[in-house]
Amino acid sequence: MADLQTLLxxxxxTVDKTMDLLLPKPDDAEALLFEAMRYSCTAGGKRLRPFLVMQSAALFRVDKRCAARVASAVEFMHTYSLIHDDLPAMDNADTRRGRPSCHKQFDEATAILAGDALQxxxxxxxxxxxxxxxxxxxIELVRELSQAAGGHGMCGGQMIDLLAERDGEMNIGAITRLQRLKTGEMFAFSSVAGAILGKGSYRSYMAxxxxxxxxxxxxxxxDDLLDVEGDPEKTGKPVGQDAAAGKxxxxxxxGAxxxxxxxxxxxxxxxxxxxxFDEAADPLREAARYVVDRTN
Structure with missing residues (x-):
């Protein structure tokens, strides 16, 4: 098996190539919108969510082209969330992945539309x-992604996060629920997508x-540790934002x-x-160990 960094x-x-094929390149009035979409999708990143899709699909011998399309859809959804998170009404972040946020590179209205279009x-x-x-x-893929991204998933978690900033402190149980919705549900969809594509058993889906x-x-x-201890040169964004916002x-x-x-x-x-699963799931195991030791 290739090492994790090679697999990533x-x-x-693969996903970048697939996204390039899926993102239109018009030269008409909508060209600016697609430029903003491409700008945000090509900003780099670890592509962990697509990696989970591709590796879970490999467990069921799913055609790589099909898996890459689902992985690209996940990255489109994730990128939409980042564009909107960076807006002044949300996290008000000027940079993302080491370069200007979408609304800084273009403008707020274009950024909102680019996020909507990617979703x-x-x-x-x-x-x-x-x-x-x-x-x-x-249909099952659409249903599960809509749940993961919607009011009882990523968007719901973001709402709780915004309310927490306004209303005060949260305990560990509340933070765990917030992050299971805001971050965890999209990781969950990415991981079970392979079982859905490969029509796996309920046992494998739940695993x-x-x-x-x-x-x-x-x-x-x-991520929270990186916001306290990370190097902005490696993370591609300022550190200390959570503390500054009182999150x-x-x-x-x-404590750390x-x-x-x-x-x-x-x-x-x-x-x-x-x-x-047998050793075929080793890349997923390695990815799990990697996330806690990463520096970006």
Whole structure:
């Protein structure tokens, strides 16, 4: 098996190529909109969510072209969320992945529309026959991604996050729920997408779902630690933003060392959830270990 960094790079190259094919290049009145969409989608990043899609699909021997389309849809949805998160009404971030945020490079209205269009494109890709021959599979992909991104998923978590900034402190249970919605549900969809595409058993679906639940929380704890301890040159964004905004995080409540220990415990549980798979799931196990030790 290739090392994790090689696998991540190969996945990023495959997904970037697929996104390039899926994003139109018009020269008419909408050209600025698609320029903004492309600008945000080509800003780099770890492509962890697409990686989870591609690796979970590989467990069920799903055609790589189909898996790459779903992985691209996930990245379109994720990028939409980043564009909107950076807006002045939300996190008010001037940079993203080491360069100006979409609304800084273009303007706020264009950024909002670019995010909206990327969200719509994600569902368009999932619903297309090229993604899977079985309409029932395509419907299930659309249903699960809409749940992961909607009011009981990413958007709901973001709402709780905004309310927490306004209304005051949160306890560890509330923060855990917030992050399971805001971050975890998209990781969960990315992980179970392979089982949906490959029509896997309920047992295999739940194993991937349980893996992602622990993976997502560990990822967020690592993110919180990077906001306190990270190097802006490596993270591509300013550090200390959570503290400046008065946000309650895993680190602010538990302290850095306890939060780090909790992240490692969660990763141990995530790896354990993959016991139903053989060594074919090793890339997922390696990705889980990577998220808690990353520097960006």
């Amino acid at each position: 790079a190969e996945c990023a190259a 719509a494109l994600a569902f368009e890709v999932l619903a297309a026959p090229e993604t899977h021959a079985d309409p029932a599979v395509r 991937l779902h349980n893996f992602a639940q622990e993976f997502g929380l560990a990822f967020q704890i690592a 309650a995080t895993f680190v602010s409540i538990l 060392e306890r939060a780090r220990a909790q992240a490692h415990l969660l990763i141990d549980q995530a790896v354990h959830a993959l016991e139903v």
